[in-house]
Amino acid sequence: MDNRFKGRSMRQSYDWGLVIIYLLLVFIGWANIYASVHSAEPSSIFDLSVRSGMQFIWMMSAFGLGALILLVIPPRLWESASLPLYLIVLALLVVVIFVSKDVKGSHSWFEFGPVKFQPAEVSKITTSLVLALLMSQVNFKISKPRDFLLAAAVIGLPMLVIVAESETGSALVYVGFIFVLYREGMSGWVLLLLGMAILLFILTLTASPYASILVAIGVISFCNALNTGRLWRWLAIFGSYLLVMALLPWGLQALCGWLVPAAMPGDDPDMVKEVLPEVSHWVFLLKIKPIHLLLLSIAAALPFVARRAYREKNHFLSLSVGALLVAVALVFSTEFLFEKVLQDHQRSRIEVLLGMKEDPTGVGYNVAQSKIAIGSGGFLGKGYLHGTQTTYGFVPEQSTDFIFCTVGEEWGFLGCAVVILLYVFLIARIIRDAERSREHFTRIYGYCVASCLFMHLFINIGMTIGLMPVIGIPLPLMSYGGSSLWAFTVLLFIFIVLDHEERKYF
Amino acid sequence: MKLERPHKLLIGLGAVALILLGRLFSIQILDDRYKEDASNNSMVYEVIYPTRGIIYDRKGEILVGNKVAYDILVTPREVQAFDTVLLAASLDISVDLIREKMADYQRRRRAIGYQSQVLLRHIPAETYMRFAEVQYKFPGFRGQVRSIRDYPINAGGNLLGYVSEVDAAYLKKHPGEYRSGDYAGKTGIEAVREEELRGEKGYHIYLRNSRNQIESPYKDGEMDKEAIPGRDIVTTIDARLQQYGQELMQNKVGSIVAIEPKTGEILSMVSSPGIDVNMLADIGRYYDQIQKDPYRPMFNRTVQGYYPPGSVFKLVNGLIGLEEGVLEPWYQYPCSKGYNYSKKAKLGCHAHKSPIDLEEAVMMSCNAYFCYVLRNVLENKKFDSIGEALDHWNEMVRSFGFGHKLGSDFPSELGGSIPSSKTYNRAYGKGAWKFPTIVSISIGQGEVTVTPLQIANLAAIVANRGYYYIPHIIRESEGVPLDERFKERQYTMVDTSHFSKVVPGMWRAVNSGFGSGGTASIAAVPGLDICGKTGTAQNPRGADNSVFICFAPMDDPKIAVAAYIENAGFGATWAAPIASLMVEQYLTGEISRPELEKRVRDGNLMNRVKKD
Structure with a gap:
């Protein structure tokens, strides 16, 4: 079934499937870039004064790069040169902060006359290479804390520098490398914890810290019950506890209303004392907030649970206790993170996404217009070059980050499905090839490529349809821009050549 | 364990793809909102x-047509530096107005964008032509045709x-x-x-x-x-008659309503002082002036004015007496300058012969006669109390279209009021009133109030000998159907046979000649057989109101008119000539009594009227 047994000709041993999907996506992207700059006075698709013409140049040069990687550069070089390349790019990432111009608040572009270059794009490649190099070492074991930290450092270093460049969106892509670590043996619980951290973050912002901690207790205790198999006991103890706690805020309010009429929890007790002297001995009730009682109950129960975990040597339980403490800490630092660490525009993007703020003309404008363009496409779309939103320029950044809007408006649901499926085929095929590989380096690198593509795909398309906050990262291979196209071409073609290199030996 | 992980990741990939596709499905196919937004x-x-x-x-x-006027529009974004003085001169406006407007557009330039703003509304064609000649000097300015109302x-x-x-x-x-x-x-x-x-x-x-x-x-x-x-x-309006009515009513306060009895169509409806059509065309400019006018020209007296009907109401009481069997045309009652309803009090009457029968009572408008009639109606043995009798009377009066809205197609019609036992129980206490207490309703005074439209309708009822069509002002035409209610005869509770017993009295009131005692000889027009009834309604706010209702010709009535002139004195002095001229104008198209017409036209009663 596999062509590696059948022959060694170039036609068979390169994974031409990957190349074909790559070419399809690039050309679909080019056509849509033309549509998105298309206006009532159309120009040629090759016109260099518009973006479609420029993209054609980027494409040709990208194909050249691809050919160079496949045919000229010795494939083994990638493994041996990975560390120096990584360090050079890291240095560039730092340097760019100081020498670049301010582009919408970010400092990430080198400019040499007309040529602009973003080292963050290249950094994805070098990080993937070094991660593959590190993790393919014979004695590397991700379960060893030292190795885990090393891998984390390889990912984290460029990520931090990119955050410092104020390109938080690009940094977010690096979170995808966690899937590589997972594939290579990292505990699945880490993924779960990460997922939960995101959930708690969102819950705290949209609902309340109280609800957030309650959910954390529920999930962690339920995982423990799954671990021990005592689900009925969990339902009896935690079910009733959670129910009581969930009703507590209303109960407290009712109690206050009964004992201290005309006052509500949260009213200033001193003021109430003055106004209503006859109920002053109950006024302390007003100071009690539900969250105090919740924390009190945790503080009371946790020592007993911890002691039992220690006695029974139940590691899962000890970790759970730790996880709960981390969760509580996270919930209380959310506000700090949100208000102090994030920048204004990032904060408002998240607020708009979570529906905490309506802002149809400001931050919400992009998303609203993007959704209108995609949503108005219907099933079959309005037809190529016939999109009203696209042609008349209602969506900002439409040829770069919002290129998917053009697909959505002019090609409809059908076109969107085709594009998404092409990406899914691409990623799945990379994973298949990676899994077939006998060399760890190739496999791990393949997963890195798949993760990068996946993160870009999900964040970019999710952003255009309002599932993700507005994070300015391109749609791989389709968005306008040389930097991005070159980077993804190199990223993908290194994998193709590594994959080919391996096949040659069979 | 390790072998499963690639599969888990692939499943995760598939799940994410499904989430994206699901969301796309929902916004592209399920939700139509985005298509509208687009x-x-x-x-x-x-x-x-x-x-x-x-x-x-x-x-x-044509009463109301359309004519062309122009709006001058500006697109501030396209305006270049221009000669403000020339523009102001060509548009007949002040330089300051243009400066002010342009400054305002400058302030709101973000909101305006590329949109046009209205600089001037409804400028006449001549002004626009002048502007059009120099328009090329003012990029960003243009005229837009607009159709506005025109009143020929x-x-x-x-x-x-x-x-x-x-x-x-x-x-x-x-x-x-x-x-x-x-x-x-x-x-x-x-x-x-x-x-x-x-x-x-x-x-x-x-x-x-x-x-x-x-x-x-x-x-x-x-x-x-x-x-x-x-x-x-x-x-249903007759434009010439309406215009003639307005001319007759100039410098007088009051109403004329003319109805075609056979159909209930309103031929003219004059409320004076009224609104000049030239003011209508440019209502924005005159609105304040109209609002401040002490004579309230917006107030449509024909359907909104509440007045005592005065003696014209005697017709209703007489007809009810006939229907109830307490009156026969040959019944004679004495009148010694009034009716003594108690030892000390007397309801006065003018000098005429005595005793008289019904026909003469209508002709001479005898107060005493109708006091006797109403007393017999209200003290009828078949009722247990005067209250019961009064309520029965009230019901019959209402059947003449009084005491409630007629239901015409004219807006803001009011209904007037007819007293019932409740009215007097409230005022005097139950059982504390008798016929002498309420004697004034016999002659259409006291608690009886009506609108001019209602007494015109009364004239139409008598003209038709016992029924009316609800008065209306819109005719059936293509695409505009007439409501069924306007096509039904509305009968009164008085048998139609009784009406012919009062009509001769009305004919004699007009056509007996001066000196006969007929109250409306001034209204007579040879050959037209006008039948009428005068009224002189007391007005607590000043001189008596002059009232006259009539119809003509007697045997085949084509028009019924009510004229109600405030503070104009006897019915015969102003209301009767005005109504008579209206009838003559409508039936013959010309006026045979130019001196009378001149007297009416030149009459100015405004100084008698108390301003609101």
């Missing part, structure tokens, strides 16, 4: 205003009502039907028939870009809609 985004609707329907009189003369005859300002731009309150009351900048009928026929008159707006759709610039017609104009002109309305 149209709002990219399409501009240029509204085409329909021409408003024309209002005709009963003979096909000065007739029926109050009836027609005015059209003006809709305001916020109006928009709220009619959600979805209008947009700001639209015009709508606010009063009179314009308001009542708004739906037919306004027509349907059309539109041209253009595509615009995100900078609000027009790019091209949408689908080459395939989706455009032409405006549908408003439907024409034919009224």
